[in-house]
Amino acid sequence: MAEQAEQAAQVEHRTARTTVVVVTWRGREHVGECLDALAAQDRPHRTLVVDNASDDGTAAVLAAHPGRPHVLRLGRNLGYAGGLAAALSTVDTPLVAWLNDDAAPEPGWLAALEDALDADPGVAAAGSLLLSADGSVQSAGVRLTADGHGADLPEPPPSDDEPFGFCGGAALTRVDALRAVGGVPADFFCYYEDTDTAWRLRLAGRRIVTVRTARVGHRHGASSQPGSVRFHRWNERNRLLMLLRCAPAGVAARELARFALITALLPARRALGRPVPDAANFRLSLRLGVLGQVLSRLPATVAARREIGRHAAVSRATVWRRWAGR
Known part of the structure; x- marks a missing residue:
């Protein structure tokens, strides 16, 4: 047998x-x-x-x-x-x-x-x-x-x-x-x-x-613990890296600038007593770490973006218009 x-x-x-x-x-x-x-x-x-x-x-x-x-x-x-x-x-x-x-x-x-x-x-x-x-x-x-x-x-x-x-x-x-x-x-x-x-x-x-x-x-998140600091760090960093690799240039620049601006304004909001979400992805240290990692990977990410564009059959703008916000 x-x-x-x-x-x-x-x-x-x-x-x-x-x-x-x-x-x-x-x-x-x-x-x-x-x-x-x-x-x-x-x-x-x-x-x-x-x-x-x-x-x-x-x-x-x-x-x-x-x-x-x-x-x-x-x-x-x-x-x-x-x-x-x-x-x-x-x-x-x-x-x-x-x-x-x-x-x-x-x-x-x-x-x-x-x-x-x-x-x-x-x-x-x-x-x-x-x-x-x-x-x-x-x-x-x-x-x-x-x-x-x-x-x-x-x-x-x-x-x-x-x-x-x-x-x-x-x-x-x-x-x-x-x-x-x-x-x-x-x-x-x-x-x-x-x-x-x-x-x-x-x-x-x-x-x-x-x-x-x-x-x-x-059994969602049995290993990665959604909502944890690590989860938010990977989530925020990888979204920005994905946009820099795949999105239209204007979209990628806008979202990176928005992330940086929100990060820069957090200390002022807290100093003025204005509400700040309690989630881990609004911790200043986490966001600064994300920005540091994204910027350190920028040369490799730009190279990957060029390679992706070289093999694309559909423009980034076309994909964005077709799918974003749906």
């Missing part, structure tokens, strides 16, 4: 069209549930777990799992974006799925996403319906706000429309399309790597869809 199971696994590996990449960091308490859900998928696939130097026993959970996922263990924590980027260089299937380690897809999830890409060669990425424990929708794709934020859609777009982007917690992308637009921005660490990637796909003239039947339970 063991030999037959091994032979069946080898056949499935050869026929798989998708590598599912699960990036984990200290995921001992939840990554097993994610792997169980992948083992129950009704479409052959390869599972690659990127372990971001976990020190909590995650490695033992991965080694003991009956699904026997391939594990890429990194020497240090590179975040979700860095883990995806490291995995992409090893993927040899035509499709690659992004999946959070705290996500548990339903059995037909991968089949629904693959079928959506098969139905239209112009679609480069297919997003999922991410659901909370009570069944409510966390994300049905990503929209682009008028000031350049990525925001989760609370419900899928109409059947004749598309989202601006996909939520990176559970999505399927064509490997050739992803590599053609520069892959995943590894230095984002986490947050906005999906919206930045979607923006570059849009600039390349590729389409993105949400697949309603690709349903995924998601």
Whole structure:
């Protein structure tokens, strides 16, 4: 029986069209549930777990799992974006799925996403319906706000429309399309790597869809603690970097100047007794740190912007007019 199971696994590996990449960091308490859900998928696939130097026993959970996922263990924590980027260089299937380690897809999830890409060669990425424990929708794709934020859609777009982007917690992308637009921005660490990637796909003239039947339970923020100082630092920094890379120059300059102006005015507002939001992203030290990181990365970001523009099939202004504020 063991030999037959091994032979069946080898056949499935050869026929798989998708590598599912699960990036984990200290995921001992939840990554097993994610792997169980992948083992129950009704479409052959390869599972690659990127372990971001976990020190909590995650490695033992991965080694003991009956699904026997391939594990890429990194020497240090590179975040979700860095883990995806490291995995992409090893993927040899035509499709690659992004999946959070705290996500548990339903059995037909991968089949629904693959079928959506098969139905239209112009679609480069297919997003999922991410659901909370009570069944409510966390994300049905990503929209682009008028000031350049990525925001989760609370419900899928109409059947004749598309989202601006996909939520990176559970999505399927064509490997050739992803590599053609520069892959995943590894230095984002986490947050906005999906919206930045979607923006570059849009600039390349590729389409993105949400697949309603690709349903995924998601324990949002099991590792990253939304609302924390780290969360806001990554969120604010990466939004500005994304705009500098992808948005029209005037939009990027406006939003960077707005961020700097709000930062400069915070001490005066407090001195005058005027209200200041209590959220971590209105702490002066955090905002100054964000500005410092953005400015230190400016030469590399400008170079990336030029490269993105060189490969674009659609102008930045066209993408902005089509999607911003919708």
